[in-house]
Amino acid sequence: MDISLTFTPSASLNRYLRLFPPAGGSIGGGGTRRFAAARCRRATTSGELQTAAGPNGRSGTYPASVPVHKVTVHDRQRGVVHEFTVPEDQYILHTAEAQNVSLPFACRHGCCTSCAVRIKSGQIRQPEALGISAELKSKGYALLCVGFPSSDLEVETQDEDEVYWLQFGRYFARGPIERDDYALELALADE
Numbered sequence: 001m002d003i004s005l006t007f008t009p010s011a012s013l014n015r016y017l018r019l020f021p022p023a024g025g026s027i028g029g030g031g032t033r034r035f036a037a038a039r040c041r042r043a044t045t046s047g048e049l050q051t052a053a054g055p056n057g058r059s060g061t062y063p064a065s066v067p068v069h070k071v072t073v074h075d076r077q078r079g080v081v082h083e084f085t086v087p088e089d090q091y092i093l094h095t096a097e098a099q100n101v102s103l104p105f106a107c108r109h110g111c112c113t114s115c116a117v118r119i120k121s122g123q124i125r126q127p128e129a130l131g132i133s134a135e136l137k138s139k140g141y142a143l144l145c146v147g148f149p150s151s152d153l154e155v156e157t158q159d160e161d162e163v164y165w166l167q168f169g170r171y172f173a174r175g176p177i178e179r180d181d182y183a184l185e186l187a188l189a190d191e
Helices: 011-019 092-098 134-138 160-172 181-189
Strands: 004-007 033-036 068-075 080-087 116-121 141-143 153-157
Touching: 068 092, 080 092, 134 141, 134 160
Parallel strands: 068 153
Antiparallel strands: 004 033, 068 080, 116 141, 116 153
């Protein structure tokens, strides 16, 4: 079955398509692109992305012109440590998933704090991270879904509620909520 989709590609999709063109055909031109459903995704295997180092010392099937960095994620919630390689021009979360590494996430757009990490060492570039403030970024927090490694990187996952509190707690929270039985009685009397 051949289903056609028309959409305007995002910058990250264009970057992905440059690295992994659709199998069996070219990409249509103009401001929109048309794909057959079978051509939307390029099938990859974890073995393809985690091959042994070649003669140039690089592992995987990444273009030689793009630096590749080792990323180590200490997943506090699951009690495991993940190590994988990520090209400098690809999102950390997407590349981890392509290598069968399961990391926490929700929106995939940098707008929430589900994939928030604290940087232990290394550098990360995250121009699209709207889910955390400049203040938290300066304290070493990052979002894996929209983060690009700039060097070898070691990070630790954070509790989403903890990061949310650091980001918004001072604006919305005024301490614990006290129960107001009188207000509750009034509200119930109106029903």
